[in-house]
Amino acid sequence: MKNTAPKPIASLSLDLDNKWSYMKTHGDSGWDTYPTYLPLVVPRFLKVLSDLDLKMTVFVVGQDVARDENFESIASISSHGHEIGNHSFNHEPWLHLYTESQLVTELAKTEEHIERVTGQTPKGFRGPGFSFCELLLRVLIRRGYLYDGSTFPTFLGPLARLYYFMNATLSREQQEDRRQLFGRFSEGFRSLHPYLWKFSEGQLVEIPVTTMPFFKVPIHASYLLYLARYSPLIAKAYWQSSLALCRLTRTSPSLLLHPLDFMGCDDDKDLAFFPAMDKPHESKVELTHWMIREMSKHFRIVPMKEHAESLSMKWNASNSGDRFSERVTELSHK
Numbered sequence: 001m002k003n004t005a006p007k008p009i010a011s012l013s014l015d016l017d018n019k020w021s022y023m024k025t026h027g028d029s030g031w032d033t034y035p036t037y038l039p040l041v042v043p044r045f046l047k048v049l050s051d052l053d054l055k056m057t058v059f060v061v062g063q064d065v066a067r068d069e070n071f072e073s074i075a076s077i078s079s080h081g082h083e084i085g086n087h088s089f090n091h092e093p094w095l096h097l098y099t100e101s102q103l104v105t106e107l108a109k110t111e112e113h114i115e116r117v118t119g120q121t122p123k124g125f126r127g128p129g130f131s132f133c134e135l136l137l138r139v140l141i142r143r144g145y146l147y148d149g150s151t152f153p154t155f156l157g158p159l160a161r162l163y164y165f166m167n168a169t170l171s172r173e174q175q176e177d178r179r180q181l182f183g184r185f186s187e188g189f190r191s192l193h194p195y196l197w198k199f200s201e202g203q204l205v206e207i208p209v210t211t212m213p214f215f216k217v218p219i220h221a222s223y224l225l226y227l228a229r230y231s232p233l234i235a236k237a238y239w240q241s242s243l244a245l246c247r248l249t250r251t252s253p254s255l256l257l258h259p260l261d262f263m264g265c266d267d268d269k270d271l272a273f274f275p276a277m278d279k280p281h282e283s284k285v286e287l288t289h290w291m292i293r294e295m296s297k298h299f300r301i302v303p304m305k306e307h308a309e310s311l312s313m314k315w316n317a318s319n320s321g322d323r324f325s326e327r328v329t330e331l332s333h334k
Contacts, residue, residue, distance in 0.1 A: 008250070010299035011207065011307035012056035012292065013085070013149065014045060014257040015126060016074075018064050021091040022271060025129070037259065037268060038064065038073040044262040044281075046080050048289050052296065055081050056257075057304040059126045059149075062089030062110030065117050078118035083303035085124040085149075086110045093129025095136055103139045111143075124304050126150050130187075130209070137197050137204055147205040147308035148197070149254065154211045154218055155188030188216045192251050194311050205308040210253040213245040220256040221288050225276040228287055239291055243298055254304065255295060261288045 023031035058077050064070045089109045123146040132150035197204045219242040228235035246253045264281035
């Protein structure tokens with residue numbers, strides 16, 4: 001007998017980090033000329049989502065939205081029905097070092113350009129490099145945001161940061177700025193399940209970037225593409241196991257994509273320092289398409305705003321939102 005029970009909800013998002021932002025974080029010269037690959041990559045991921053008849057959230061960088069050469073690319077994302085989220089203005093993964101006025105400016109400038117280009121008012125935020133802090137969360141609440149997606153519950157953040165530093169040309173001062181890139185070891189103790197941040201200003205839904213239940217190792221598309229360099233079969237088995245563990249633990253996955261999941265060595269030689277950028281784009285697009293399709297077999301995939309709204313309605317109806325909350329003091333210890 002066919003199972004007619006509704007699928008559990010899941011969300012899909014893409015951090016639209018542009019070429020210049022990767023070069024900037026990596027310490028490469030020439031980033032301040034703002035080289036862009038958006039006209040190349042945006043049509044590719046829009047086609048994948050169109051083929052799968054799905055909508056997602058795209059977190060955009062304000063500096064990109066502000067530049068005329070990116071207008072058509074970013075406007076097309078919204079015109080295809082996808083949610084636009086705020087990914088900061090300058091894409092600096094050290095927001096924890098910002099003052100309150102700097103955070104307000106970073107958010108406000110991006111909001112202004114998103115509204116001008118897409119007509120949308122962003123309700124979700126993700127910090128570049130998973131950068132966030134208590135002050136940022138409070139500012140988000142005051143500015144009317146519904147959710148944040150900056151937490152990355154894995155123990156492997158320091159290892160990823162070390163790998164990145166080994167392949168970068170950064171001064172000691174630049175490394176100090178980036179010392180929380182990809183998060184601390186203690187991030188691995190955070191919950192995989194969505195919860196509420198509660199402050200005197202109000203509350204904010206947190207939707208973590210999902211990692212593998214129990215093991216807390218990354219499962220986002222870039223990681224799968226890295227595994228596929230060695231064995232596509234192992235990469236696919238890894239993803240199938242991750243989805244099975246999400247179902248077993250009733251974890252609603254929030255899958256993260258990046259532009260380089262749709263690009264390869266045939267597109268750009270300057271970004272060869274990224275894992276899996278030695279593969280042609282066709283094989284990467286094919287695997288990313290497969291990942292999303294497999295996820296859709298078991299979960300109802302929606303943009304993150306819809307995911308957050310669904311959670312809020314559920315928690316309000318059950319009047320049990322308190323058990324999903326984390327103590328604010330946790331931030332000062334992690």
